[in-house]
Amino acid sequence: xxxxxxxxxxxxxxxxxxxxxxxxxxxxxxxxxxxxxxxxxxxxxxxxxxxxxxxxxxxxxxxxxxxxxxxxxxxxxxxxxxxxxxxxxxxxxxxxxxxxxxxxxxxxxxxxxxxxxxxxxxxxxxxxxxxxxxxxxxxxxxxxxxxxxxxxxxxxxxxxxxxxxxxxxxxxxxxxxxxxxxxxxxxxxxxxxxxxxxxxxxxxxxxxxxxxxxxxxxxxxxxxxxxxxxxxxxxxxxxxxxxxxxxxxxxxxxxxxxxxxxxxxxxxxxxxxxxxxxxxxxxxxxxxxxxxxxxxxxxxxxxxxxxxxxxxxxxxxxxxxxxxxxxxxxxxxxxxxxxxxxxxxxxxxxxxxxxxxxxxxxxxxxxxxxxxxxxxxxxxxxxxxxxxxxxxxxxxxxxxxxxxxxxxxxxxxxxxxxxxxxxxxxxxxxxxxxxxxxxxxxxxxxxxxxxxxxxxxxxxxxxxxxxxxxxxxxxx
Ligand code: B12
Ligand code: SF4
Numbered sequence: 001x002x003x004x005x006x007x008x009x010x011x012x013x014x015x016x017x018x019x020x021x022x023x024x025x026x027x028x029x030x031x032x033x034x035x036x037x038x039x040x041x042x043x044x045x046x047x048x049x050x051x052x053x054x055x056x057x058x059x060x061x062x063x064x065x066x067x068x069x070x071x072x073x074x075x076x077x078x079x080x081x082x083x084x085x086x087x088x089x090x091x092x093x094x095x096x097x098x099x100x101x102x103x104x105x106x107x108x109x110x111x112x113x114x115x116x117x118x119x120x121x122x123x124x125x126x127x128x129x130x131x132x133x134x135x136x137x138x139x140x141x142x143x144x145x146x147x148x149x150x151x152x153x154x155x156x157x158x159x160x161x162x163x164x165x166x167x168x169x170x171x172x173x174x175x176x177x178x179x180x181x182x183x184x185x186x187x188x189x190x191x192x193x194x195x196x197x198x199x200x201x202x203x204x205x206x207x208x209x210x211x212x213x214x215x216x217x218x219x220x221x222x223x224x225x226x227x228x229x230x231x232x233x234x235x236x237x238x239x240x241x242x243x244x245x246x247x248x249x250x251x252x253x254x255x256x257x258x259x260x261x262x263x264x265x266x267x268x269x270x271x272x273x274x275x276x277x278x279x280x281x282x283x284x285x286x287x288x289x290x291x292x293x294x295x296x297x298x299x300x301x302x303x304x305x306x307x308x309x310x311x312x313x314x315x316x317x318x319x320x321x322x323x324x325x326x327x328x329x330x331x332x333x334x335x336x337x338x339x340x341x342x343x344x345x346x347x348x349x350x351x352x353x354x355x356x357x358x359x360x361x362x363x364x365x366x367x368x369x370x371x372x373x374x375x376x377x378x379x380x381x382x383x384x385x386x387x388x389x390x391x392x393x394x395x396x397x398x399x400x401x402x403x404x405x406x407x408x409x410x411x412x413x414x415x416x417x418x419x420x421x422x423x424x425x426x427x428x429x430x431x432x433x434x435x436x437x438x439x440x441x442x443x444x445x446x447x448x449x450x451x452x453x454x455x456x457x458x459x460x461x462x463x464x465x466x467x468x469x470x471x472x473x474x475x476x
Pocket of ligand 1: 008011026028030031032033035036053074075076077078079080081103104105106107108111127129130131132135208219220221222224225256258380385386387407408409
C-alpha cells in the first residue's frame, strides 16, 4: 500500500481531437508535485506521481491507476483549468475507495480554496500556498489519526463544516528544500520536452530558482507564493544545474521563476560560477523589460542563456497602464533590442482582449510585434484567472465555474467594451499571421531545424498524427 499518489489532472489540451498537439507542445511535469514528492519522501512516506496529460491518461484510466496502488492519500494539483476534471477523479475515487483522503493544492486553491471546497464535496482537505511544510505536518497527523486543527494553511471538513486554519507566517528557505524528485517520473527526461523550438537541444528540465513576485500586474495570479520574493542562492542553483546534467544528461534548463532576474547581483554571481567553471548548459528564463541592461545580458549570454521571455503584454502604453504592468513600450523596445544584440533569442509574451482594448490598441500591438527583433511570440487570449486582481474587479468574489474548463489562455472568456468577440478572434489570427509569416521568422526557424533536427522530427510526428486522425475520421 502506497502512502500518497500525486496527480496532475488532464487539461483541455488532451481533449478528444487535440491529441496530436502533444508532439509539439510543452510536456513539462508539475514542478510543484516534484517538490512535494521530495518532501514527503524525506519525511519517510512512499509516493508516486501521475502526470495525466503527459501519460495520456483519461479520467477513468487515472482512477484505475490510482486504485492499483491503493494509496492512503491522493494529492491533486489544481490550476483553474483542471478543477472540473480533478473533481471527476475525486468523485470516482470516493465511490470506489472512500477510505482514501483526497488533498488538493496549487494556484487555484491558493486563490479560491474556500469556494472550491464548498462547491466540490469530494475534496477532503485543501492546502493553500506552498505545500512542503504543510504536508510535512499534515501527513503524519492524518496517518496517526491526530488533530489537524493546528496545521496552518489548510481548509478541512469537520462534521460538514469547513474550517480554515491560520496562515503560516514562516516561509520556506529554498536552499533547505530537498531536490525535486525527478527520479519518480517514468522516462525522465526524454518524455518531457518543452514546446517545439523552445529549446536548442534536449534533454531538458525545468526549475524555479526563486518564489514570489513583488509586482502587481492586474492580470496575474501571484496568490501561491505572494509578494515577498525568496531565492535559492546562486551556489545552490549552480549545484542543481550540475546535478541535472550529471544525473540525467540535461543540456537545456528552463527557469520558470516569475522573476528570474529580480536581483542583478545574484544573477551575475550565478553567471560567474558557470563561466569560471566552464560549465556547458544552455538555459532560458523570463525577465521584466525593466530588469535588464546590456551588461547583464552580455554575462548571461556567456553563461549559456539561450532565450529570454518578456511579458510585453501589449504595444499600447495605455493598455500597459490599465494592466498596472509598471513598464512602458519604450523600455520593451530597448530590452528586446539589447537582448537581440547580446545574441540571445527573445520571446514576447502578449495578450489580446484585456479590458480597455479597442481597435487602436490592437493596431498598436500588431505594429509593435512586427517592429521588434523577436524570435518568437506567444499571444494569449486574455483570461481573468481567479487570484488575479482583475478577476475581483470584473466578477467580485463570485465563482463563475462554468468558465473554468476554458481558462487556459486559449479562449476569449471576457468581451471588452469596445471590441466584439468576432473581431477579437479575427485580430488574434491576424496578429499571429502578421508576425509569423514574415520571411525573417521563417528563415530563423529553418536555420534552427537545420541545426537542431529534433524539432523537425517533432513537427513530422505532429503532421503525421494529424493526417492520420483526419484520414481515419473520413474513412469511418
Ligand atoms: C511553469 C508554469 C507552467 C508550465 C508547467 C505547468 C505545471 N504543470 O506546473 C506550463 C508551461 C505547462 C504551464 C501552462 C499553463 N499555465 Co502555468 N505557470 C507556470 C509558472 C510560471 C510556474 C509554476 C511552477 O512550477 N511553480 C513552482 C512550483 C514549485 O509551484 P506550484 O506548482 O504552484 O506548487 C506549489 C504549491 O502550489 C503547492 N501545491 C501545488 N499542487 C499541490 C497539490 C497538493 C496536494 C498540495 C498539498 C500542495 C500543492 O505546493 C507546491 C510546492 O510549494 C506559474 C507561475 C507561478 N508562480 O506559479 C504559472 C501558472 C501556474 N500558470 C498559469 C496558467 C493559467 C497556465 C495555463 C492554464 C495557461 C497559460 N497561460 O499558460 C497553462 C495550462 C496548463 C496546462 N497543462 O494545460 C497560472 C495559473 C492561474 C490559475 N488560477 O489557474 C499561473 C499561476 C501563472 C499566473 N501568474 O497567472 N504553466
Ligand atoms: S506578470 Fe510577472 S511581474 Fe507581473 S505580477 Fe506576474 S509574475 Fe510579477
